[in-house]
Amino acid sequence: MNEFHKEASECSMWTEEAGRLIEKARSLGISLAWDRLEKQSPQCNICEMGLSCAKCVMGPCRIIPGLDRDKGVCGADADLTVARNFGRFVAGGSASHSDHGRDLVEVLWEIGEGKTDAYAVKDEAKLFRLAEELGLDAKGGVQETAKRLAERLGADFSSFGPGLAFLRRLPRARLDLWNKLGITPRGIDREPVEMLHRTHMGVDCDPVSLCLAAARVSLSDGWGGSMCGTEISDIIFGTPKPNKTKVNLGVLRKDQVNILVHGHSPVVSEMVLLAAADPEILEKAREAGATGINVCGLCCTGNELLMRRGIPLAGNHMMTELAVVTGAVEAIIADYQCIMPSLLDVSRCFHTKFISTSDKGHFPGAERFHFTPQNARELARQAALIAVLAFKNRDQSRVEIPVEPVEILSGFSNEAILEALGGSPEPLLDAVKKGTVRGAVGIVGCNNPKLKQDHHHVALAKELIKRGILVLVTGCATGAMGKAGLLVPEAADLASPELAGLCRALGIPPVLHVGSCVDNSRIIHLCALLATALGVDVDKLPVAASAPEWYSEKAAAIGLYAVATGVTTHLGLPPLILGSPIVTDLALNGLNKAVGAAFIVESDPFKAAELLDRHIAAKRRDLGLAAGNGKVAA
Numbered sequence: 001m002n003e004f005h006k007e008a009s010e011c012s013m014w015t016e017e018a019g020r021l022i023e024k025a026r027s028l029g030i031s032l033a034w035d036r037l038e039k040q041s042p043q044c045n046i047c048e049m050g051l052s053c054a055k056c057v058m059g060p061c062r063i064i065p066g067l068d069r070d071k072g073v074c075g076a077d078a079d080l081t082v083a084r085n086f087g088r089f090v091a092g093g094s095a096s097h098s099d100h101g102r103d104l105v106e107v108l109w110e111i112g113e114g115k116t117d118a119y120a121v122k123d124e125a126k127l128f129r130l131a132e133e134l135g136l137d138a139k140g141g142v143q144e145t146a147k148r149l150a151e152r153l154g155a156d157f158s159s160f161g162p163g164l165a166f167l168r169r170l171p172r173a174r175l176d177l178w179n180k181l182g183i184t185p186r187g188i189d190r191e192p193v194e195m196l197h198r199t200h201m202g203v204d205c206d207p208v209s210l211c212l213a214a215a216r217v218s219l220s221d222g223w224g225g226s227m228c229g230t231e232i233s234d235i236i237f238g239t240p241k242p243n244k245t246k247v248n249l250g251v252l253r254k255d256q257v258n259i260l261v262h263g264h265s266p267v268v269s270e271m272v273l274l275a276a277a278d279p280e281i282l283e284k285a286r287e288a289g290a291t292g293i294n295v296c297g298l299c300c301t302g303n304e305l306l307m308r309r310g311i312p313l314a315g316n317h318m319m320t321e322l323a324v325v326t327g328a329v330e331a332i333i334a335d336y337q338c339i340m341p342s343l344l345d346v347s348r349c350f351h352t353k354f355i356s357t358s359d360k361g362h363f364p365g366a367e368r369f370h371f372t373p374q375n376a377r378e379l380a381r382q383a384a385l386i387a388v389l390a391f392k393n394r395d396q397s398r399v400e401i402p403v404e405p406v407e408i409l410s411g412f413s414n415e416a417i418l419e420a421l422g423g424s425p426e427p428l429l430d431a432v433k434k435g436t437v438r439g440a441v442g443i444v445g446c447n448n449p450k451l452k453q454d455h456h457h458v459a460l461a462k463e464l465i466k467r468g469i470l471v472l473v474t475g476c477a478t479g480a481m482g483k484a485g486l487l488v489p490e491a492a493d494l495a496s497p498e499l500a501g502l503c504r505a506l507g508i509p510p511v512l513h514v515g516s517c518v519d520n521s522r523i524i525h526l527c528a529l530l531a532t533a534l535g536v537d538v539d540k541l542p543v544a545a546s547a548p549e550w551y552s553e554k555a556a557a558i559g560l561y562a563v564a565t566g567v568t569t570h571l572g573l574p575p576l577i578l579g580s581p582i583v584t585d586l587a588l589n590g591l592n593k594a595v596g597a598a599f600i601v602e603s604d605p606f607k608a609a610e611l612l613d614r615h616i617a618a619k620r621r622d623l624g625l626a627a628g629n630g631k632v633a634a
């Protein structure tokens, strides 16, 4: 055991299930993310500060203020270099979410055109509701309305459309503020492209202007691409309703063909689910010696299936390599985003087949299928058959499934939350006014090998519910909360007496699973609904967001669109901006003056809970509400 591993073990860097499999991987000589992090350490602190620039070949430059290297070759100083880098970082995250949203718009359009028999509209009521909300003619049939809606939302990707359709969901005051600041997003594709242009050498040289443009980019994601992804996924695959399922690696079956769907989009995974239930393929699985086919999820593709179908979630981001190390996985069927390239290497150490399905996501060495709405059914069958054949090569003596699964309750779409509350936001607002619910925090995002695994998510959530603050959870935070037993109604025992009473009356957990990465759009939509019902702007609400273990460009985009929408956001790790006093001050303070919300950076989850509690207490005071019960911040 080397020093890094020793230290990590001593302070329990990993969850119990991870620890056992890390030992197994190490004994097999398999390199995991933690090992690679160690080899990369110490990481370059110039890059960590956001002060390196490789955007042209006069460089690369490293800005080291005070060491006579305070400007790059082009003359960019620390503030400009950091702002340019941050702008591109946010553009990367926004483009990823929005391109995912585009895929859903295109599938809806194919349905509308009658060009696919693999996909159909499952939630017709939501289709018509959304069409009406957006002012479309919804008097035609399902197919015609699907096409109209797809074309309307498709226009939002262009610069020449009528303006982002979902902006009408915002309180007027927020929209006026964005217009005043010049950050109202104009087109879903336009904003990230413009950011790439602005950050080319010799375009936007003002760090503040670049940061405001980054906010506009992120808003094109939250109120554009991501919201399209969420809403259309609901229409095509069904709006989630509360359902019971299970999480952790214990959901893998020793006696069955295990298929893990990984990535973000429900488009492929829903077809895999159908293929796994095909009697012909099930028969082939039995012939191979298995008792059935077990489809489970990883990361946000997992969250999509969990929310809508109750499909078990095998693991979050930092569990993906370890899922293969169980030796029980026949195939990983991957779409895009957050899929570590190392999964190919780990899969090669076992009998696991790695199947890529997106024309955008190439993984050298993978079995490669290019799914389209036309061939999706057939390719999903072929992928399932590959998994079935791989079962014959499984060495059962190498299988180690380290834990028993844990039950969770999932499926809390906004529709489901409002239905549980009687159909309108009023009962939730009443509970907030009375202090039964002191406020709400959305805990979102990833795992990061730099942090003690899952600990920051779980500790923060426990502290918040104890203080009477409802928690909404998305993305990879879900696996952490589920494993800790926070996603079942019984977790009410850990909440303040008032919040516990409400949860027991409604039969819901104090930590509600609301979806995948793109489904953070549900949270900002709910905030807008509550603010409108209360007659205030979003920044006046006793709410906040947190990404305690984030790692990705997408998480930065989510954090920034939350803040720009008026939701103060905690980060467990700082973005790569600390090399710029201007950008750092803007993120932590200046944005408060501009948009009424800012970032809080705090790596200790207990201190973070205290800070978020104080923020919520202040918002309650400003609204003239009593402090509310639970452990109240001074």
Ligand code: MSK
Residues within 6 Å of the ligand: 263, 264, 299, 300, 316, 317, 337, 338, 444, 445, 446, 447, 474, 475, 476, 477, 516, 517, 551, 552, 554, 555
């Ligand atoms: S998958 S962006 S690790 S939440 Fe959405 Fe998880 Fe973060 Fe990827």
